[in-house]
Amino acid sequence: xxxxxxxxxxxxxxxxxxxxxxxxxxxxxxxxxxxxxxxxxxxxxxxxxxxxxxxxxxxxxxxxxxxxxxxxxxxxxxxxxxxxxxxxxxxxxxxxxxxxxxxxxxxxxxxxxxxxxxxxxxxxxxxxxxxxxxxxxxxxxxxxxxxxxxxxxxxxxxxxxxxxxxxxxxxxxxxxxxxxxxxxxxxxxxxxxxxxxxxxxxxxxxxxxxxxxxxxxxxxxxxxxxxxxxxxxxxxxxxxxxxxxxxxxxxxxxxxxxxxxxxxxxxxxxxxxxxxxxxxxxxxxxxxxxxxxxxxxxxxxxxxxxxxxxxxxxxxxxxxxxxxxxxxxxxxxxxxxxxxxxxxxxxxxxxxxxxxxxxxxxxxxxxxxxxxxxxxxxxxxxxxxxxxxxxxxxxxxxxxxxxxxxxxxxxxxxxxxxxxxxxxxxxxxxxxxxxxxxxxxxxxxxxxxxxxxxxxxxxxxxxxxxxxxxxxx
Ligand SMILES: Cc1cc2nc3c(=O)[nH]c(=O)nc-3n(C[C@H](O)[C@H](O)[C@H](O)COP(=O)(O)OP(=O)(O)OC[C@H]3O[C@@H](n4cnc5c(N)ncnc54)[C@H](O)[C@@H]3O)c2cc1C
Numbered sequence: 001x002x003x004x005x006x007x008x009x010x011x012x013x014x015x016x017x018x019x020x021x022x023x024x025x026x027x028x029x030x031x032x033x034x035x036x037x038x039x040x041x042x043x044x045x046x047x048x049x050x051x052x053x054x055x056x057x058x059x060x061x062x063x064x065x066x067x068x069x070x071x072x073x074x075x076x077x078x079x080x081x082x083x084x085x086x087x088x089x090x091x092x093x094x095x096x097x098x099x100x101x102x103x104x105x106x107x108x109x110x111x112x113x114x115x116x117x118x119x120x121x122x123x124x125x126x127x128x129x130x131x132x133x134x135x136x137x138x139x140x141x142x143x144x145x146x147x148x149x150x151x152x153x154x155x156x157x158x159x160x161x162x163x164x165x166x167x168x169x170x171x172x173x174x175x176x177x178x179x180x181x182x183x184x185x186x187x188x189x190x191x192x193x194x195x196x197x198x199x200x201x202x203x204x205x206x207x208x209x210x211x212x213x214x215x216x217x218x219x220x221x222x223x224x225x226x227x228x229x230x231x232x233x234x235x236x237x238x239x240x241x242x243x244x245x246x247x248x249x250x251x252x253x254x255x256x257x258x259x260x261x262x263x264x265x266x267x268x269x270x271x272x273x274x275x276x277x278x279x280x281x282x283x284x285x286x287x288x289x290x291x292x293x294x295x296x297x298x299x300x301x302x303x304x305x306x307x308x309x310x311x312x313x314x315x316x317x318x319x320x321x322x323x324x325x326x327x328x329x330x331x332x333x334x335x336x337x338x339x340x341x342x343x344x345x346x347x348x349x350x351x352x353x354x355x356x357x358x359x360x361x362x363x364x365x366x367x368x369x370x371x372x373x374x375x376x377x378x379x380x381x382x383x384x385x386x387x388x389x390x391x392x393x394x395x396x397x398x399x400x401x402x403x404x405x406x407x408x409x410x411x412x413x414x415x416x417x418x419x420x421x422x423x424x425x426x427x428x429x430x431x432x433x434x435x436x437x438x439x440x441x442x443x444x445x446x447x448x449x450x451x452x453x454x455x456x457x458x459x460x461x462x463x464x465x466x467x468x469x470x471x472x473x
Contacts, residue, residue: 002249003029003234005467007460008241009256009446011039011408015224016068016457017254017445020464022231024472030233031247033240038221039256039406040414041455047293047393050352054217054291055405056414057455058341058359059310061204063220064211065133066456077223080214084309084346087210089302090177091383093315097302098173100181104206110304114174121168124152125203136200137458139450140425141432157196158421162189162321164198172316178202179320180312183337185419186284186363188328189321193421210310212343216350220455244269244442252441252467256460258408258416259428259448266439274429274438281428281448284419285327286399286412288372289361293393297345297356298384305383309346313338313379327363332370336362338379355392367399367411408446415453416446427452435463436470443467 004026007018015037018028036042040056041063047053063069064081088100099110104119104126111118125132131146132153144150156164161182165175182189182198204210213219225235244266247253255262263270263278270278297306305311314320314337323333341359344350351357360380362372373396380387397405399412408416417423427434427450434450435443445463447453 003027004250004472005252005254006031006247006250007254007256007445008247009033009039009408010037010221010225010235011256011446012041012063012220012224012455012457013445013447013460014039014254014256015221015228016460017256017464018233019072019224019228019231020461021252021468022228022233024468026472028228028233030228030235031239031241032235032237033407035237037225037235037237038218039408041217041221043216043218046291046395051293051355051357052216052350053357053395054341054343054359057217058343059210059212060217060220060455061201061208061210062454062456065129065204065208066458067134067137068457068461072224072227074220074223074227077226079219079223081211082214082346083209083211084307086304086308087205088310088312089305089308090180090312091300091302091305092173092176095301096173097304098177099304099308100177100202100205102206102209111174111177112171114169114171117168118174121156122202122206125199126206128153129203129207132203137451137456138462139432139434141430153199157199158192159195160190160192161194161198162317164195165317175317176315176320179317180314180337183314183320183324186415187420188325190325191420193424197419212309212341212347214347214349216343217455224457241265252443252471254443254445254460254463254467256446258410258446259444260410261407262444266442269439271438278428282418282423283366283411284413284415284417286364286366286368287361287402287414288364288368288370288376288399288412289397289402290373290376291395292358292360292391293351294356294358294390295392296354296390298342298358298380298390299386300384302383306345309341309343311340311342313340313383324363327365330365332364332368332372332375334375336372336375336379338362338376340380364399364412366413369398369400371396371398416448419452424452433466435466441471
């Protein structure tokens with residue numbers, strides 16, 4: 001079949017690119033290697049029948065806050081957001097928990113003496129959220145439309161997360177809460193720029209919440225796909241693209257693959273210098289993930305954890321910083337920082353009545369084959385004593401397993417490349433339109449391009465915009 005455009009890969013960025021092209025009137029075809037659509041936003045019964053687990057993404061501040069997704073009729077196609085009463089809880093060894101509550105103005109005594117300091121840090125970012133989201137969800141190299149808001153953000157964002165937390169907060173609770181947010185970056189917390197992730201994710205939590213889609217992450221992909229089909233687009237699953245000859249009939253081809261896969265697929269055609277740049281793009285560390293079927297909700301020691309969609313397990317700032325530093329140095333931490341989501345507490349469709357699902361992962365060195373089950377379960381048991389008695393079944397996935405389920409997850413890297421400062425500018429090359437490759441009509445649109453990882457579709461949206469300007473006038 002002839003198409004104006006082919007998109008290779010049906011992750012959130014691939015589907016966003018395809019929708020953008022279809023909206024402009026192009027005939028679009030999406031070719032997906034897997035038998036199911038959605039890439040990093042998929043759900044399946046991994047453990048037992050009736051337990052619906054998220055294969056990758058589970059919590060979606062960036063999807064909820066995505067300037068592009070907000071223009072789409074996703075709710076019309078069945079997407080329903082659920083906001084847990086507490087966005088994020090961070091339990092500590094004293095039996096309490098620091099919390100991120102969506103309403104920044106509401107009292108938050110979980111932060112003790114730092115309640116106001118937290119509010120002061122977040123208030124300008126939450127106030128400017130729309131402006132800031134538009135600025136940082138695009139290539140770094142651009143003329144800012146909101147320079148003041150961006151400069152205010154940049155002053156703190158460029159700092160190391162550990163330094164900023166110690167400077168802003170007096171006590172362990174707020175410091176630990178901020179460290180957990182910043183650790184989403186996969187960066188050591190003592191390097192420049194690591195604070196940016198803590199600020200963005202914290203501000204997003206207050207501005208749009210940390211919601212989960214009813215039915216799981218697959219609901220986002222299904223809604224995007226339904227809208228694409230409505231616009232006349234086509235999706236073909238079980239269609240892996242191995243070389244450019246397979247897609248040569250289209251005027252525009254957009255690759256929702258990592259830059260390393262693209263370098264391999266187009267190895268013969270790409271100029272050597274550009275190919276080497278892609279090959280040298282640095283990987284982020286990987287993840288080790290466990291999905292649980294549970295007989296009962298987790299017996300959290302801190303009551304706040306029972307009302308939170310996301311829980312960060314890692315204790316103090318110092319402990320989290322140590323664990324992230326170990327990962328960066330190529331070691332698997334004995335006490336890892338563990339990210340946990342408990343969707344079935346707020347969405348009955350995720351497990352049989354009275355039973356539950358739990359999603360947990362920790363960071364590991366890139367490509368690690370280390371089994372982190374014991375280390376993750378020790379952290380769960382530490383903050384929810386009796387956790388093991390709730391487990392009906394578990395499904396573990398190491399870096400290699402992740403890569404088998406989605407070839408974009410090379411070595412367990414979930415973000416299409418490391419997010420240290422240089423690679424935020426050069427993603428994967430320094431350019432105001434880094435989606436363009438040296439090959440006419442061929443573009444990159446995955447998380448290896450700006451603004452990077454997460455379910456927001458903005459890489460696909462910007463890449464398709466570039467293609468439309470270049471080729472379709
Ligand atoms: C364990 C885990 C937890 C995560 N948690 C969150 C979270 O809670 N919130 C959040 O916002 N983000 C989260 N993420 C990150 C998020 O899933 C990704 O950043 C996002 O999916 C990237 O989107 P993408 O479209 O660039 O690529 P992907 O979603 O990876 O999609 C790429 C698609 O391309 C297909 N493909 C690859 N190569 C080919 C080929 N040669 N031919 C045809 N098809 C091909 C793949 O099969 C896949 O479907 C998580 C990721 C993982 C792995």
